[in-house]
Amino acid sequence: MVEKRRSATVALVGLPNSGKSTLLNTLVGEKLAAVSQMPQTTRGRITGIVNRGEAQLAFLDTPGVHLARHALNQRMLHYVDMALDEADLLLWVVDASGFLGPGERELAKRLQGARQPVYLVLNKLDLVSKGTLLEKIAEYKDLLEFREIVPVGAKLAQNLDPLWAILERDALDHEWSYGDETFTDQTERTMATEFIREKILRKTREEVPHGVAVAIQAWVEAGEADYPEDAPEGGTYIEAQILVERAGHRKILLGSGGEMIKDIRQSAQRELKKLLQRPVRLALHIKVAEGWRDRPDQLDKLNL
Ligand SMILES: Nc1nc2c(ncn2[C@@H]2O[C@H](COP(=O)(O)OP(=O)(O)OP(=O)(O)O)[C@@H](O)[C@H]2O)c(=O)[nH]1
Missing domain, CATH: 3.30.300.20 (K homology (KH) domain)
Structure with missing residues (x-):
């Protein structure tokens, strides 16, 4: 019998096209069960729940999942405010093959005062060399204090184990809020x-x-x-x-x-x-x- 004592609400934030939807699908995708109930938080919605070991991880919906691609910065920042309100752990997803631009700086500013830990998820591992990855890490480190930095490849499900391990480790000492099944829409x-x-x-x-x-x-x-x-x-x-x-x-x-x-x-x-x-x-x-x-x-x- 698993002790159901630890849980966290996890939000994926980041600029459009960084791969949030892909990562969310990869993280919860293989765990889908045909249950149609959708828990609603105060402002956002839980889109997938994954139980791993003792930890229950509930992923907040990301805006790009439902909305057309023209989701702009405004929408992103609105979502970030919601995530700051409701999430226990914040994953900032970045396209490691892109440039660090004004959008990222604005987001970093918004996340600066976050009460919850922020993790940098450098996505699209398959598109960058090790050298570029190290450069990115150095660049982003100057922007914000991250609890951890994890490179992943959401599309090909690369290097997800370290990310799961971190989420399991850092889930809070809260009883599980949802049932045993994982559910999603x-x-x-x-x-x-x-x-x-x-x-x-x-x-x-x-x-x-x-x-x-x-x-x-x-x-x-x-x-x-x-x-x-x-x-x-x-x-x-x-x-x-x-x-x-x-x-x-x-x-x-x-x-x-x-x-x-x-x-x-x-x-x-x-x-x-x-x-x-x-x-x-x-x-x-x-x-x-x-x-x-x-x-x-x-x-x-x-x-x-
Ligand atoms: N090569 C590669 N492409 C990826 C990876 N992850 C995501 N992508 C691609 O990046 C593009 C954007 O991914 P999305 O998951 O839609 O990004 P998003 O952050 O949800 O974007 P919005 O919906 O606009 O907020 C898509 O074409 C994905 O297929 C990856 O690990 N490697």
């Missing part, structure tokens, strides 16, 4: 894209068969800052992008006077409501991206 999101895709294929009678992909762009729970005012009370707002390969497919999807997409939206929304057991507002956008399957930038965005 990832399963719901995957199911949502499948539902939407299935509706498209069924309603268009497979006239838009293979060149279609669905990506969730926003997933906002009632009470969160970005929840639309006109979305139903106590519900979930989901925004999805439908990516098609040809303009002709877009036309089929829209249907005459937009009837087809409206029908797809309404029936997918009904099913999502059943799945999530709460009101759902679904918004769909169609985007034509010729040959998207062959373009690595598009695939990256879709996590394919």
